[in-house]
Amino acid sequence: MIRVENICSYYGEFQSLHDVSLEVKAGHTVIIVGSNGAGKTTILKSICGLVHPRSGAVYFEDKRIDQYHAHQLVDLGITMVPEGGRLFPKLTVDDNLKIGAYNKNARIHFHESLEKVHSLFPILKERAKQEAGLLSGGERQMVAIARSLMACPKLIMLDEPSLGLAPKVVSSVFEFIRRLKESNYSVLLVEQNANKALEVADYGYLIESGKLIFEGKKEDFDKNPFIKKAYLGL
Amino acid sequence: MKNIFGSKANILIGLVALAILLIPVFVKSQYVIHIITLIFIWGLIATAWSYMGRFGLVSLGNGAFMGIGAYVSVLLFNNSHLSPWIGMVVGGIAAVIIVGFLGYACFRSGVVGDYFGLVTLALAEVTALAIVALREWTAGELGTSVISLGTTSLWYLQSDQKLLFFYIAFVFMAGGLYLWKIIDDSKMKRALAAIGENETAAAALGINVVKYKMLITMISAFVTAIGGSLYAQYITYINPHTVSGVAISLSIPFKAIIGGMFTMLGPVIGSGIIVILEEFFRIVVGAEFVSISQIIFGVALISLIIFLPKGLYGTLKERRESKIDKQRKRAFREKSME
Amino acid sequence: MALVNGILLGGVLALLGFGMNLMFGVVKIIHMAYGQFVMLGVYLIYTFYTLLHFPLLLSCAVVVLVMAVVGLITQRFIVSPLLSSNRLNQLLALAGLILIVENFALFAWGADYITIQLNLPIIQFGDLFIRTSFLMGFIGALIVLGLLYLFLKKTYVGLAIRSATQDMEMAKLMGIKPASIYYITLALGSALTGVVASFFVPIYAVYPQFGGSFTVSAFIIVVLGGMGNLMGGFISAFIIGIVTSVVAVVTTTEIAQIVVLVLFIAIMIVRPQGLLGEVS
Numbered sequence: 001m002i003r004v005e006n007i008c009s010y011y012g013e014f015q016s017l018h019d020v021s022l023e024v025k026a027g028h029t030v031i032i033v034g035s036n037g038a039g040k041t042t043i044l045k046s047i048c049g050l051v052h053p054r055s056g057a058v059y060f061e062d063k064r065i066d067q068y069h070a071h072q073l074v075d076l077g078i079t080m081v082p083e084g085g086r087l088f089p090k091l092t093v094d095d096n097l098k099i100g101a102y103n104k105n106a107r108i109h110f111h112e113s114l115e116k117v118h119s120l121f122p123i124l125k126e127r128a129k130q131e132a133g134l135l136s137g138g139e140r141q142m143v144a145i146a147r148s149l150m151a152c153p154k155l156i157m158l159d160e161p162s163l164g165l166a167p168k169v170v171s172s173v174f175e176f177i178r179r180l181k182e183s184n185y186s187v188l189l190v191e192q193n194a195n196k197a198l199e200v201a202d203y204g205y206l207i208e209s210g211k212l213i214f215e216g217k218k219e220d221f222d223k224n225p226f227i228k229k230a231y232l233g234l
Numbered sequence: 235m236k237n238i239f240g241s242k243a244n245i246l247i248g249l250v251a252l253a254i255l256l257i258p259v260f261v262k263s264q265y266v267i268h269i270i271t272l273i274f275i276w277g278l279i280a281t282a283w284s285y286m287g288r289f290g291l292v293s294l295g296n297g298a299f300m301g302i303g304a305y306v307s308v309l310l311f312n313n314s315h316l317s318p319w320i321g322m323v324v325g326g327i328a329a330v331i332i333v334g335f336l337g338y339a340c341f342r343s344g345v346v347g348d349y350f351g352l353v354t355l356a357l358a359e360v361t362a363l364a365i366v367a368l369r370e371w372t373a374g375e376l377g378t379s380v381i382s383l384g385t386t387s388l389w390y391l392q393s394d395q396k397l398l399f400f401y402i403a404f405v406f407m408a409g410g411l412y413l414w415k416i417i418d419d420s421k422m423k424r425a426l427a428a429i430g431e432n433e434t435a436a437a438a439l440g441i442n443v444v445k446y447k448m449l450i451t452m453i454s455a456f457v458t459a460i461g462g463s464l465y466a467q468y469i470t471y472i473n474p475h476t477v478s479g480v481a482i483s484l485s486i487p488f489k490a491i492i493g494g495m496f497t498m499l500g501p502v503i504g505s506g507i508i509v510i511l512e513e514f515f516r517i518v519v520g521a522e523f524v525s526i527s528q529i530i531f532g533v534a535l536i537s538l539i540i541f542l543p544k545g546l547y548g549t550l551k552e553r554r555e556s557k558i559d560k561q562r563k564r565a566f567r568e569k570s571m572e
Numbered sequence: 573m574a575l576v577n578g579i580l581l582g583g584v585l586a587l588l589g590f591g592m593n594l595m596f597g598v599v600k601i602i603h604m605a606y607g608q609f610v611m612l613g614v615y616l617i618y619t620f621y622t623l624l625h626f627p628l629l630l631s632c633a634v635v636v637l638v639m640a641v642v643g644l645i646t647q648r649f650i651v652s653p654l655l656s657s658n659r660l661n662q663l664l665a666l667a668g669l670i671l672i673v674e675n676f677a678l679f680a681w682g683a684d685y686i687t688i689q690l691n692l693p694i695i696q697f698g699d700l701f702i703r704t705s706f707l708m709g710f711i712g713a714l715i716v717l718g719l720l721y722l723f724l725k726k727t728y729v730g731l732a733i734r735s736a737t738q739d740m741e742m743a744k745l746m747g748i749k750p751a752s753i754y755y756i757t758l759a760l761g762s763a764l765t766g767v768v769a770s771f772f773v774p775i776y777a778v779y780p781q782f783g784g785s786f787t788v789s790a791f792i793i794v795v796l797g798g799m800g801n802l803m804g805g806f807i808s809a810f811i812i813g814i815v816t817s818v819v820a821v822v823t824t825t826e827i828a829q830i831v832v833l834v835l836f837i838a839i840m841i842v843r844p845q846g847l848l849g850e851v852s
Contacts, residue, residue, distance in 0.1 A: 087586035103747035367826040484667040493598040525675040532671035539665045540653045
């Protein structure tokens with residue numbers, strides 16, 4: 001569904017990605033792991049249109065999208081939940097959800113989406129009128145994921161959703177991701193917490209210094225002792 | 235190596251200066267001399283602005299200092315027969331005192347960036363309004379003229395011969411450029427560069443942020459005031475909107491950045507471009523339609539900003555430097571492949 | 573008495589503050605020629621009403637639309653090319669607009685003062701004499717502000733604008749097209765100058781340099797209230813209106829303006845982020 005082929009992305013003159021290729025099949029959950037600064041976020045940004053790769057290509061359902069702008073890709077069904085969720089701090093929870101459904105397609109299905117989101121995350125109803133900036137970390141992450149669901153996406157990308165959260169909350173975040181998987185969304189997940197991430201994933205990629213150095217299913221990661229030691233901390 | 239280049243540059247500068255000094259020998263047109271004199275004066279003022287501007291201290295109110303310098307020296311001369319040479323120093327000191335108080339208050343309470351720009355803009359407007367309000371002394375909106383002595387006098391800086399001002403303005407402008415160079419080589423410059431890049435970090439390193447900001451602002455104000463006095467003596471007529479106020483204050487950074495405010499010669503070149511451009515449109519469109527020429531001038535200014543964001547000189551310099559950079563990189567790559 | 577006038581004036585100034593704050597919040601520009609736009613608006617109303625004999629209300633409505641178009645043109649040719657430029661360049665380019673607009677007015681309508689004679693009654697409330705023109709402007713401004721508030725709170729576009737103010741990058745990820753939002757903002761901000769012009773018609777005589785002091789007032793209102801803060805702008809508009817009015821009665825208009833500016837500088841020094849602004 002999403003195919004990334006040999007992209008090289010830059011921040012100014014600094015080359016962040018070197019010939020990275022990956023694939024997310026429809027309905028699959030794929031993870032990208034690697035240490036800090038490895039370029040994981042850049043990959044997500046290159047897919048959702050916030051960064052344009054200088055070479056290589058990105059395909060969404062066989063349509064080439066790498067030079068599209070972010071707002072156009074939302075219409076196609078690609079959403080991203082950035083690190084920390086990045087809710088609009090002065091808008092209420094309700095308003096954040098509402099703006100999540102800004103694109104034309106999503107607005108038509110607004111009420112369905114809202115119901116679905118409320119059933120997935122019942123606490124949103126309680127906090128509906130609260131200002132987003134005042135929520136706790138875990139609540140913010142929930143709203144952020146809910147907001148991306150409001151856009152009726154086909155692909156949901158999540159950048160380090162467990163970052164800075166308490167262990168109990170981290171578990172519930174991964175529980176949501178599992179639920180997303182069960183609801184047949186395609187998910188591309190970036191995580192430092194490789195262990196937990198690999199448990200929900202169909203496939204994984206390991207990035208280091210902007211280069212793809214390993215890929216495979218969970219068993220492949222488990223079978224490789226070097227990878228296990230260096231990146232999974234086992 | 236460095237010394238040879240040093241003296242080479244000095245010789246070049248000397249030749250250029252000589253060439254400029256000899257212009258009146260070859261060019262007899264009083265009009266051209268007039269234009270060049272104006273370029274010198276504005277060049278001085280624009281350079282003074284860039285003393286501050288290049289470090290991120292963007293003042294939108296240097297018209298205040300120009301106005302203070304102009305009015306103080308003219309009024310002192312008209313009323314007390316004081317030589318403008320002394321008058322311009324008094325004006326400069328007045329400007330320094332005012333900016334000293336304001337600057338100290340601003341810098342101590344962390345008024346930076348946009349806010350600083352708007353505070354200086356407010357200062358410029360206050361100055362213009364004050365000049366108008368003090369109409370008993372300044373004749374308000376009507377403006378004041380320098381009382382003519384009827385003869386050429388160096389002491390009183392008056393002459394019907396443009397030539398006197400040509401050379402004096404040149405000397406002052408050269409002085410302003412030399413001051414730029416002195417600042418550039420000084421410890422103050424490094425401190426200000428650090429402050430400009432990251433004020434908190436600079437403070438953490440022990441740099442006295444307030445002191446250096448005050449210093450450069452006061453220098454800028456002083457030189458600008460002198461420029462104002464010079465302008466007043468040359469044009470012999472001033473009013474609150476030609477030497478102070480918002481419009482003039484905004485035109486000063488314009489001149490500096492159109493040339494390229496991070497270079498020494500940029501502001502002078504920018505002044506040249508703008509003065510000539512304004513005159514050009516005025517002539518082309520004709521005197522009856524001054525407003526149309528100003529409209530075209532405005533369009534030209536906006537276009538320059540859009541297409542030459544680093545100014546003319548700055549853009550050329552940047553292109554030259556990136557070309558040298560590329561050559562260097564290529565040479566390095568070729569060498570490392572051997 | 574002066575207090576009442578100040579409040580009434582403050583209402584109209586609040587519109588200016590709103591427009592400036594909106595443009596700053598969304599597009600992050602400081603519109604250096606905002607007062608000049610108002611001046612243009614008044615001249616245009618005069619043209620439609622006095623010279624072309626349109627009915628007055630229609631003239632005002634048309635001018636609001638015309639100013640919106642002027643805003644779109646400004647966005648297309650001046651703001652858009654400079655979006656990634658540094659702040660000073662943006663400022664100076666918009667300042668260039670001052671030259672163009674003022675001289676256009678000079679060329680089109682000459683340097684003389686122009687008024688539109690509307691003999692409106694003066695209402696008496698006990699000891700207070702209130703000019704209907706001031707009252708109309710005040711009430712009209714409050715109505716418009718109310719409508720704008722509803723627009724921002726209740727409509728999708730308004731919501732999009734609010735999100736864009738807070739986090740433009742995330743707004744893009746919601747599907748909001750930045751260019752559209754910028755155009756809407758500039759159009760709205762400029763349309764507001766048409767509205768203010770309409771309220772100014774029965775109050776002021778217009779001349780080419782008329783806009784200058786309003787541009788400065790608009791800055792002061794916006795910075796005093798905290799840049800981008802709509803409520804702050806609202807409050808400081810009234811403060812400015814009252815101070816100007818009261819001081820002008822005691823001294824002269826110039827001194828009133830000086831006092832406002834000095835007050836502004838003083839508040840900036842004490843609280844650089846403005847009254848309701850956030851410390852960055």
